[in-house]
Amino acid sequence: MKEKPWSGRFSKETDSLVExxxxxxxxxKRLYCEDIEGSIAHAQMLCRAxxxxxxxxxxxxxxxxxxxxxxxxxxxxxxxxxxxxxMNIEAELTxxxxxxxxxxxxxxxxxxxxxxxxxxxxxxxxxxxxxALKAIMESLVEQADRHVDTIVPGMTHxxxxxxxxxxxxxxxxxxxxxxxxxxxxxxxxxxxxxxxxSAALAGTPHAIDREMTAAAxxxxxxxxxxxxxxxxxxxxxxxxxxASIIMxxxxxxxxxxxxxxSSPFSFIDLEDAFCTGSSIMPQKKNPDVAELVxxxxxxxxxxxxxxxxxxxxxxxxxxxxxxxxxxxxxxxxDTALSxxxxxxxxxxxxKVNSEALSESLNRxxxxxxxxxxxxxxxxxxxxxxxxxxxxxxxxxIRQGRTLSDLTLEEFRxxxxxxxxxxxxxxxxxRSVDRRRSFGGTARDKVRKALGDARERLETLGKNC
Ligand code: ARG
Numbered sequence: 001m002k003e004k005p006w007s008g009r010f011s012k013e014t015d016s017l018v019e020x021x022x023x024x025x026x027x028x029k030r031l032y033c034e035d036i037e038g039s040i041a042h043a044q045m046l047c048r049a050x051x052x053x054x055x056x057x058x059x060x061x062x063x064x065x066x067x068x069x070x071x072x073x074x075x076x077x078x079x080x081x082x083x084x085x086x087m088n089i090e091a092e093l094t095x096x097x098x099x100x101x102x103x104x105x106x107x108x109x110x111x112x113x114x115x116x117x118x119x120x121x122x123x124x125x126x127x128x129x130x131x132a133l134k135a136i137m138e139s140l141v142e143q144a145d146r147h148v149d150t151i152v153p154g155m156t157h158x159x160x161x162x163x164x165x166x167x168x169x170x171x172x173x174x175x176x177x178x179x180x181x182x183x184x185x186x187x188x189x190x191x192x193x194x195x196x197x198s199a200a201l202a203g204t205p206h207a208i209d210r211e212m213t214a215a216a217x218x219x220x221x222x223x224x225x226x227x228x229x230x231x232x233x234x235x236x237x238x239x240x241x242x243a244s245i246i247m248x249x250x251x252x253x254x255x256x257x258x259x260x261x262s263s264p265f266s267f268i269d270l271e272d273a274f275c276t277g278s279s280i281m282p283q284k285k286n287p288d289v290a291e292l293v294x295x296x297x298x299x300x301x302x303x304x305x306x307x308x309x310x311x312x313x314x315x316x317x318x319x320x321x322x323x324x325x326x327x328x329x330x331x332x333x334d335t336a337l338s339x340x341x342x343x344x345x346x347x348x349x350x351k352v353n354s355e356a357l358s359e360s361l362n363r364x365x366x367x368x369x370x371x372x373x374x375x376x377x378x379x380x381x382x383x384x385x386x387x388x389x390x391x392x393x394x395x396x397i398r399q400g401r402t403l404s405d406l407t408l409e410e411f412r413x414x415x416x417x418x419x420x421x422x423x424x425x426x427x428x429x430r431s432v433d434r435r436r437s438f439g440g441t442a443r444d445k446v447r448k449a450l451g452d453a454r455e456r457l458e459t460l461g462k463n464c
Contacts, residue, residue, distance in 0.1 A: 002082060002091040005105070014081070023080040027326050031085050032071050034120040035113070036064045038196060039089070041216035042108055045197075049207050051107070056100040063097040064089070084323075086110050086117070107206040108199055111230040111318040115195035118325070120217060122239045123191055125333035126184045129246070132340035133181045134460050137174050139348040141453050144170040148446050150352055151428045152267065153360055158259075160364025163428040166352065167450060168441040174453050176249040181460060183242050191235035194219035198226035201317035231317040233307070236329045240304045243336035247297040250339050254290035257346065261287045266356040271349030274342075289346055293339045300335055303328035361428050365393050365403055370431045371422070378417040388415050 004014070040061050047057035067089055070076040082088045087110070094101030144167035154164035194214035197204065203226045210222035223229035260267040270287055278284035306328045310321055368389050375385035392414050396402060404426050411418035424430060436442040439449075 002079065002095065004082065005087055005090065019081050019083075022083065022320075022323075024084045024323050024326065025078045025080055025082065025088055027330065028085045028114075028117075029071075029078050029088075030330055031114075031117045031121050031326075032089065033068065034117040034124075035085050035089055036068045038113060038116050038120070038213075038217060039064055039093075039104060041213045042196060043104055044216065045209050045212045046103075046106060048212065049209060051206060051208075052100070052103055056103060059097045059100050060093065060104055063093045063101065066096065067092055084110070084114070086113050107197065107204040107208045109201075109230075111200050112195045112198040112226075115198075115230050115232070116217065118329075119191055119193075119195065119219075119235055122235055122329060122333070123188060123218075125337070126188055126191075126239060126242070128337055129243070129333070129340065130181055130184055130461070132337055132344070133177050133184075133246070134457065136340055136344040136347065137177045137453070137457055139344050140170045140174050140177075141450065141457065143167075143347060143350060144174070144446075144450055144453075147352060148443050148450070150354065150357065151361060151432055152357055153364060153366055154441070160360075160366045162369055162435075163361060163366050163431050164441040165432055165443055165446045168446045171446070171449055171453060173249065173253055177246075178456065180242065180246045180249065183245065187235065187238040187242055189220075190238070192218075192220045193223040193229075194221070195223050195229035195232075197222065198229035201227050201230050227317045231314070231319075231322070233311055233322060233325050236325050237304070237307055237311065240300070240307055240329055240332045243332045244297075244300050244304050246336050247293075247300045247339060250343050251294045251297045253343060253347075254293040257290045257350070258287050258294070261290075265360070266353055267360070269351040269353060270346065271351075274346050274349055289342050293343055296335050296339060300332045303332045362402065362404070365396070367403060367426050367428065367431050368393055370425045370434070371403065373434075374422055374425045375415060375417050378419075380415065380417050 004010075043052060043057050043060045043064075046052040047054060052060070067076065076092070078085070078088050079091075082091055090101065090104060093104065147166035147170070150166040151163050152166045152169060153160045154162045154169070194210065194217060196213045196217070197208050197210040214220070214222045223232070257268070257270070259265055261270055270285070272285070274289050275285045276288045278286065307325060310324050314321055371392070372382065372385040372389040375388060376382050380388070392403070392406075392411075396405070408418065408420055408423065411422050433442045433444070436445055438445075
C-alpha cells in the first residue's frame, strides 16, 4: 500500500470509516486527464524556473503519460486510501520514477491543483455542450425548413390562440438555444483564469511563472488573487445554472412533443427508434425519451441548489466542504449533454400529421382575432370589435357551430361593418401571412428568419 503524502504529521492510521467517508477519487477520477495536463505544465514551468532539472522533468512527463495510458486502458487501480485523483496520480508517479516524482508538488497545493483541474474539466464540458446546442439547433432549422407552410394552432393557456407556421414555432426554440450558447460563452470568459500557482492560499516563495502555466493550459491569464483562486467555485455554479436553463428549455420542448404526440392531439409521429413500448399493452408506442428529459430537470435544479448551499457562508480560503462540488457539477454536465443529444435525435425524426393538424385548426375559433382585426380595418374600435367577435363566438358555441359556418348575413347580424371580405379572413394561411410585423409568423418573414438563423449558426463555434 502506498503511503499517504501527508502521513508525516500523523502517528495513527486513518480509520477505515474516515477513508471511505472522505474519499473523492470514486468521482474525481473523471478529472485524470486535466490533472495530468496540469502536472505536465507545472513540471515544465518548474524546469524553466530552475527548480527541476531537464532530466527530472522528462522523467515526470514520461511517468505521467504512462499513467494516463494505463488509466485509459482501464489498467490503473485507484486507491481510496489516497483520497483523490491528485494524490493517486502523484503517489503512482513517485512509485514509477522515484525521487523526481516527489519534487512535482513544489510550489503547488492540492487546493490550486483541484481548482485548476476542475476549471479545465468544466470548460471541456461546456465546449461539448456548445457543440450539442449547435447540433440541436441545426436539426430544428432543418425541420423548420420543411415546415414553413405547415400551419399549426399556436396556443396560449394550452388553448387554440392564433395559427402559426410550424417553422416559426420551431425557431422559437432555436432562439432559446442561441441564448443558452451565448450564456456558456459568457461563463467561459469568467472561468478561463488559472488558479495554478496560488498554492494552498497565499502564493509561494518559489520563483514560479504563473503566466506560463496559464497559457500552456489554455487559460487567458492567471487568477489575480491567490485566496480567491483556491476558494472560488462561481464557474461551477454558473455552469450548473447554464445547464439548468438548457434543461428548462428542453423540458418545454419535451412537454410539447409529449402533448403533440398524445392520442387526443396526434399532431406528430415520433420515430420508432426513439420510442419505447409497454410490457402489457401491445398497441403502445410511448414518448419515453421526452418524458425522461422532462423528469431529469429536477435533478439538475437540485444540483444547483445543493451547490449554492454548499458554498454559502464558507470562510476563505479552501474548506473541505468544497470537495462536494464535483458530484453535482459532473452529474449536471452529463445530464444536460445527454438530454441535448437525445432530444436532437427526437427532433430530427419527427413527422407531422397534416390531417390531424388541419382538423384541429377548424376548431377553437383560431381566427377570431382576425375577425376583430377586420372590423378594426372597417373603422370599429378594437375594444368594440373584440366585444362583437366575443358575442359571435359565444353564440356559435351554443349552437355547436364555428366561424366558417357563418353566412355573410349572419355576420352582418352581429355588425353592419362586415362585408363579403370577411369570408376570406377566416383562412388560416391568410391569418399567418398577415402577421408581418418584425418577429411575426408570416411565411415570408419566417423564411427570412430561417436564413438568418442559418447564418448565425455558421458563426457559432468561433468563441467556444
Ligand atoms: N479532494 C479535494 C477536493 O476535491 C482536494 C484536496 C484539497 N484537500 C485538502 N485537504 N486541502 O476538494
